[in-house]
Amino acid sequence: MEEDYKLAKWLNNELSEDELVEFKKDSDYELLHKIKENSAFLSTPSFDENRILQNVLKSKKDSKVISLQNWFVRIAAIFVIGLGLYFGTQTILTTTQSAEIGNKANFLLPDNSEVALNSDSEIEFKKWNWENNRTLDLKGEAYFKVAKGKTFEVNTSLGKVTVLGTQFNVKARNNRFDVTCFEGKVKVKYKSQEIILTKGELISFENNQKIVAKNILDIQPSWINKEVSFEKENLVNVLLEIERQYNITFNYKNIETNQLFTGKIPTDNIDVALQIISASYHFEIQKDSTKSYIISTNK
Structure with a gap:
């Protein structure tokens, strides 16, 4: 035996x-x-x-x-x-959803919360026991329509957003952290700061400082409608975003990329996007190859 x-x-x-x-x-x-x-x-x-x-x-x-x-x-x-x-x-096991450069992606979380991923973004979460662990990790930018339920958390390398049955946008790129609340309330944690946003409020942090805090009238992120909005954004970040949206690259020649930009750039018309940048900063932008452009100062 x-x-x-x-x-x-x-x-x-x-x-x-x-x-x-x-x-x-x-x-x-x-x-x-x-x-x-x-x-x-x-x-x-x-x-x-x-x-x-x-x-x-x-x-x-x-x-x-x-x-x-x-x-x-x-x-x-x-x-x-x-x-x-x-x-x-x-x-x-972790479930990963992503949007490649030049593309966007939409998917549902286990509780039917809706998520839209902007270009070159990624989300990771665990399906198992989701009702008791409604947490995910975000790299890049995403828009959330959270289903009614328990607390929902979005973690990024720059900060965390906690919500309950609401709609909001989170963007974490290049040391800049942007959160916009379109419905309900969200709690934003950045470093040692905690701030409550309500419907129509936007806040931005960069390099350990709060740089933007304002009210908006938009009912959803502009990038959902083929535009990207910028508020006091460093020019280099704007150029990087254009690269993501159109899957192109820029080569800079003697330009100051730390200048600030406020405005909107279309994501479905590269010519208009380049014209806006060129006119705003008096740049000369020339096509170098199929997916490469040279930016230089227009003297």
């Missing part, structure tokens, strides 16, 4: 040193060891092995008891480990 339950004893760490040495000689040991190692920290639904085993044994002849016990224990052990891997994987 002890030999029949060797696998079960091994799973429970009950083998003696001699038994463990013998068990490791089994051809399936390496596979079993990897499964056990990866599932050690996982939780699985309860499984009454003894009750099921007794029911099976009662329906079989005495001459087959030893064989059934041996096979059943092996199958049950693998089944339990498999369940552990499945449920653990659902807990550990």
Whole structure:
């Protein structure tokens, strides 16, 4: 009987040193060891092995008891480990949604909250146990329409936004953190500061300072309607955003990129976008190749 339950004893760490040495000689040991190692920290639904085993044994002849016990224990052990891997994987694995350069993406979270990703942005979250862990990580810019429910959190490398059933936009790029509330309330945490925004309020931080705090009339982000809005934005950030939207590159020649820009740039007409930049700063913009432009001072 002890030999029949060797696998079960091994799973429970009950083998003696001699038994463990013998068990490791089994051809399936390496596979079993990897499964056990990866599932050690996982939780699985309860499984009454003894009750099921007794029911099976009662329906079989005495001459087959030893064989059934041996096979059943092996199958049950693998089944339990498999369940552990499945449920653990659902807990550990992260779902990633992204929008490539020059594109946008829309998707639903597990609670049917709507998310729109701007160009060159990414969101990560875990589907498992979402109702108790409504948190996601954002790189870039996204617009959220949050379904009614518990607290919803968006983490970025620059700050965190906490909301409840609302609509808001978050942008975290190049040391600049922008949050706009379009409906409801949001709590913005940046460094040691915490600020509550209500409908129609926008706030921006850059390099540890609050640089913009104003009211707006927009009902959703302008980039949803093929425009990008800037408020006291460093010119280099504006040029980088144009590069993302049109999947192009700029080469600068003797220009000051720390100048500020306030206004809107279309994301569906490259010629108009370049004309706005050229006219605003008296630049000369020439096409260098299919996806490359040279910007120089127009003297």
